[in-house]
Amino acid sequence: MQRIAPDRPHPLFDTAATRRLEASTAAALAPHTLMQRAGQATARLALALAPHARTFWFACGGGNNGGDGLEAALLLHRGGHPVVVTWLGTPETAPADARQSWQRAQEAGVPFAAEPPSLGPQDLCVDALLGIGLRADPRPRKPDARLLQWLARMHACAAPTLCVDLPSGLVAESGQYIPGLAPAHPGATAARHTLSLLTLKPGLFTGQGRDAAGSVWFDDLGVPASTETPCAWLAGPPAPAVRAHASHKGSYGDVAVIGGEGLQARGMGMTGAALLAASAALHAGAGRVMVALLDAGALPALPQQPEVMLRRWDALALDHATVVCGCGGGAAVAAVLPDVLQQSARLVLDADALNAVAADPHLQHLLRERGRQGRPTVLTPHPLEAARLLAGTTAAVQADRLAAARTLAGQYGCTVLLKGSGSVIAAPGRTPLINPTGNARLATGGTGDVLAGLVGARLAAEPAQADAAFAAAGRACWEHGAAADRWPAGRSLTAGALAHSLNAG
Numbered sequence: 001m002q003r004i005a006p007d008r009p010h011p012l013f014d015t016a017a018t019r020r021l022e023a024s025t026a027a028a029l030a031p032h033t034l035m036q037r038a039g040q041a042t043a044r045l046a047l048a049l050a051p052h053a054r055t056f057w058f059a060c061g062g063g064n065n066g067g068d069g070l071e072a073a074l075l076l077h078r079g080g081h082p083v084v085v086t087w088l089g090t091p092e093t094a095p096a097d098a099r100q101s102w103q104r105a106q107e108a109g110v111p112f113a114a115e116p117p118s119l120g121p122q123d124l125c126v127d128a129l130l131g132i133g134l135r136a137d138p139r140p141r142k143p144d145a146r147l148l149q150w151l152a153r154m155h156a157c158a159a160p161t162l163c164v165d166l167p168s169g170l171v172a173e174s175g176q177y178i179p180g181l182a183p184a185h186p187g188a189t190a191a192r193h194t195l196s197l198l199t200l201k202p203g204l205f206t207g208q209g210r211d212a213a214g215s216v217w218f219d220d221l222g223v224p225a226s227t228e229t230p231c232a233w234l235a236g237p238p239a240p241a242v243r244a245h246a247s248h249k250g251s252y253g254d255v256a257v258i259g260g261e262g263l264q265a266r267g268m269g270m271t272g273a274a275l276l277a278a279s280a281a282l283h284a285g286a287g288r289v290m291v292a293l294l295d296a297g298a299l300p301a302l303p304q305q306p307e308v309m310l311r312r313w314d315a316l317a318l319d320h321a322t323v324v325c326g327c328g329g330g331a332a333v334a335a336v337l338p339d340v341l342q343q344s345a346r347l348v349l350d351a352d353a354l355n356a357v358a359a360d361p362h363l364q365h366l367l368r369e370r371g372r373q374g375r376p377t378v379l380t381p382h383p384l385e386a387a388r389l390l391a392g393t394t395a396a397v398q399a400d401r402l403a404a405a406r407t408l409a410g411q412y413g414c415t416v417l418l419k420g421s422g423s424v425i426a427a428p429g430r431t432p433l434i435n436p437t438g439n440a441r442l443a444t445g446g447t448g449d450v451l452a453g454l455v456g457a458r459l460a461a462e463p464a465q466a467d468a469a470f471a472a473a474g475r476a477c478w479e480h481g482a483a484a485d486r487w488p489a490g491r492s493l494t495a496g497a498l499a500h501s502l503n504a505g
């Protein structure tokens with residue numbers, strides 16, 4: 001068993017792959033072996049998490065996820081620990097493995113109850129209600145009222161929760177709760193843990209999955225997943241970049257930021273966004289950083305950041321630069337996009353540039369052309385921007401973030417970095433990445449501009465190769481989150497401070 005940390009990459013598997021693995025392994029082992037292993041792993045972690053529990057409440061569903069819970073309860077009971085089991089199943093309807101665990105629990109005298117016990121902070125809830133057998137399709141009948149009551153009890157409980165395999169109600173692939181099973185008040189009061197069994201599931205790391213799962217643990221039940229192809233990877237830390245002593249500013253590339261609509265255009269000054277992106281590129285080690293503000297020349301100099309060179313956008317050598325376009329671009333950015341899309345050697349499109357593309361079929365055509373020509377391009381949409389580009393809704397994007405990022409990447413032949421909890425990085429022909437770093441302190445204005453500038457710096461430094469955009473986006477996303485993760489507690493995190501804290505890589 002291991003605790004999952006952002007210190008190395010991990011393969012993630014969808015439910016179909018997990019089922020195949022479960023079936024092939026079960027066929028090769030004595031009956032009930034896998035469930036006994038699942039129960040042992042669950043019991044071990046439960047004890048480690050709550051060594052002083054006066055009560056372990058096992059909330060068990062009617063399927064094999066409940067069987068894992070029954071098996072773990074049996075082991076703790078045998079070890080003399082105080083266990084209470086509530087079970088939604090019946091011996092007549094339970095699948096064979098779960099029925100066997102129920103039988104063993106009955107014979108061992110495990111205490112079963114009709115109602116959940118009351119618990120204190122030192123106790124533990126074990127959520128074994130629903131695992132990968134959750135059906136997300138509209139159900140002909142309502143779920144068992146006890147299921148809803150027990151879930152609500154766990155979501156509001158003072159005791160920590162250990163979820164077996166998945167937080168109940170969460171879809172393994174997408175990291176979304178099915179309607180009706182999400183916590184009434186997201187943001188749990190007590191700690192949450194999830195022990196993923198056999199495989200790691202992508203839904204634990206994106207969308208609602210991060211909050212639902214809490215700390216993620218993994219036990220492969222002694223079954224290597226090497227026969228299956230991952231549907232995504234949880235990204236590991238990028239290899240440290242080595243700067244040769246005999247290098248110069250040209251070795252790390254030029255980043256040109258275009259954006260920042262001026263106050264006079266529509267009464268909404270957005271130059272700060274472009275300056276944040278430029279600051280990020282600068283502190284992330286780009287060789288030279290230029291910024292072209294779309295403010296009609298209102299800002300004559302940058303006294304706070306003299307390293308950044310102010311340019312008029314039409315004075316930039318787009319064909320030699322890594323262009324970061326769109327941060328605070330407002331309505332002004334649309335006019336520069338035809339040239340930017342056609343001429344930029346390497347390109348990061350963010351914010352209003354994405355909105356402009358979504359609204360204009362000609363710009364969409366030019367973006368697809370870049371893809372066809374194999375010119376490195378990264379789109380960095382948040383879910384609403386992705387929805388606009390996909391002509392869909394934010395809810396549809398969030399319902400399956402991996403699919404949305406993959407579709408968008410395929411549509412434009414470029415790399416897509418879909419922001420949000422568990423950012424997804426997708427590119428044609430590549431297995432998508434889910435980024436493990438970052439925290440809710442990034443939910444403040446300007447951090448997206450910092451990310452765009454950082455992607456620009458990493459893209460500018462990448463050697464010219466086919467996957468430069470994908471590599472740069474993955475690297476930047478990991479580093480951006482890691483900068484927020486190492487931010488000292490009690491000090492507020494602003495986008496400007498985040499940009500200053502970036503490393504040259």
Ligand SMILES: NC(=O)C1=CN([C@@H]2O[C@H](COP(=O)(O)OP(=O)(O)OC[C@H]3O[C@@H](n4cnc5c(N)ncnc54)[C@H](OP(=O)(O)O)[C@@H]3O)[C@@H](O)[C@H]2O)[C@@H](O)CC1
Binds near residue numbers: 147165178197
């Ligand atoms: N076999 C083994 O040895 C091993 C199995 N393993 C474990 O098995 C788990 C998979 O077990 P599984 O396939 O039995 O499905 P599971 O997650 O228990 O769900 C089925 C139950 O959920 C219910 N239900 C479904 N949808 C619902 C909804 N929308 N709303 C409400 N209820 C809904 C459904 O009710 P029904 O519709 O049938 O009335 C049924 O009772 C896996 O996650 C892992 O923990 C692993 O440890 C490896 C070893």
Ligand SMILES: [K+]
Binds near residue numbers: 165
């Ligand atoms: K569960």
